[in-house]
Structures are given as structure tokens and as C-alpha cells.
Amino acid sequence: MPMEFTQDDVLCYVKSEDVKFIRLAFCDTEGRQKNLAVMPETLPRAFSQGIPVDGRELPGFGAGPVLLRPDPTTLLQMPWRPQHGRVVHMFCDLVALDGTPHPQDIRWQLKELAQQMECTVAAEMLFALYKLDEQGRPTTEPQDEAGYLDIAPTDRGENVRRAICLTLEQMGIQPESSHHGAGPGRNLIRYQGAGPLKAADNMVTFQAVVRTMADQNGLFAEFPHPPRLFITQGANVREAVPQKGWQNPYRLMAALVRGQV
Secondary structure, three states: OOOOOOHHHHHHHHHHOOEEEEEEEEEOOOOOEEEEEEOHHHHHHHHHOOEEEEHHHOOOOOOOEEEEEEOHHHOEEOOOOOOOOEEEEEEEEEEOOOOOEOOOOHHHHHHHHHOOOOOEEEEEEEEEEEEEOOOOOEEEEEOOOOOOOOOOOOOOOHHHHHHHHHHHHHOOOOEEEEEEOOOOOEEEEEEEEEOHHHHHHHHHHHHHHHHHHHHHOOEEEEOOOOOEEEEEEOOEEEEEOOOOOOOOHHHHHHHHHOOOO
């Protein structure tokens, strides 16, 4: 697989690798990931024209349609989905009917801003794992009562963290370390850095992987605290823990580029 895909690369990959579903993903104004799945026959139209979704159903997007136009450089296979009839994922540009960027496309705004700053941003992400009730609904009971750097059997998040790290590797996000956090059900994973736009994409992907692996293990995951960021510019490295706006990774990285983090 090439390091950075073109539209033609994606179309060839979909045909040769038995891909049956392509998820066109974006984030709403609150940073929640949304997606629409299309079939391979629809993909050329998605690249050339965009696929419309109803902006009225997306708070803050207004009344008109929003076109999803996939960014081929973001192609990822979803390893937990079937290997026959595979599922892949691309982040999208959000486009208005007149062809201009949609005003709520924070990712596009970050793409423009990121050209002003050369840096890499790594992250240490804290997430909490909770048990489910008999109906499969989340409870407020943590998965375990372990503390900072505890090990199994007190630490019951070890297998979930392992599944997360292995899945991230398959998706091109390289974990560096993982351990139990300082409190019941708390877990931390640190992964390697990337430029601001890729770092935001990675953060959205990380959250999706964590929630999926937790669900596959009969648990519920949430992100109650901001990430710890490690920003490298040339020979300078600094740490930052954002205090606001961190729920939307694209707004967070845009604030970082503007010097507000």
C-alpha cells in the first residue's frame, strides 16, 4: 500500500482487495464522528461530486445539504471488520452545493492553518472503562479498582489495551506505551506524533478504536479528561494539557497552530 493514496490508488485498492463498503467519515461541531457507508460503485461519484447528507439533521450545519467528498490520503482499512467484503474508511472534506468549503468543516480549516506551522504532535490519551448492565447499557461502575501502573490481576484493562495497540498498529498509528492510570478503570496509551492535521485524524481514529475494542470486550469507554500533548518543533519539545475545546480534535489542533494551547 502506498504511503499516501491518490484517488486512482483508492479505486484500484478497493477493486483488488475485495472492499465492499467505504465509510465516508467526518466530525460534527462537537467532535463526534459521523459516517455514511457507500458501495464501491458509488466511490467515483463521491470523489468527483460528493455524496449529499441532510444538514438539517446536523446541529449547527444549517438547512441545506452538505456534500461529503473523501480525502484519498486518509484511506484506512478497519481491521476488526470481515476480511472478505472488507470495510475501509476515509475522512471527508465537507462541501457546500456551490463547491466551496462548508463553514462548519473544521478539518478543512485546520488543513489550511497547518501549512503555517511545521511541527509534530504526539498524544497520551486517557480513557476510562466501565461495566455494562444486563441490557448492555453503560453503568458508572469502573472495570477495576486498580491504580497507577498496577498489573494484572488487579489491572483488568490489560487485554483491552493490548487489543487497542495492535489495532492501532494495523491502522498506521504507532503506540509507544500503555499502562493503567491513577484511578479505577483509568487507562493511558501514548502514540507517536504527526503533523497537526494527521494528529487530529489520529485522535479521532484512536477514540473510535478504543470504543470498539471496549465494546468487543463487554465494556463501555469514555474520555473524561483532555489528552497530554507532546509538541516537537525543530529541537524544541514541549508538553501541553489543553483546558478547553479538546473534545473536538480539529478545533484543538487549530488552537495549537494559533498558539492558544
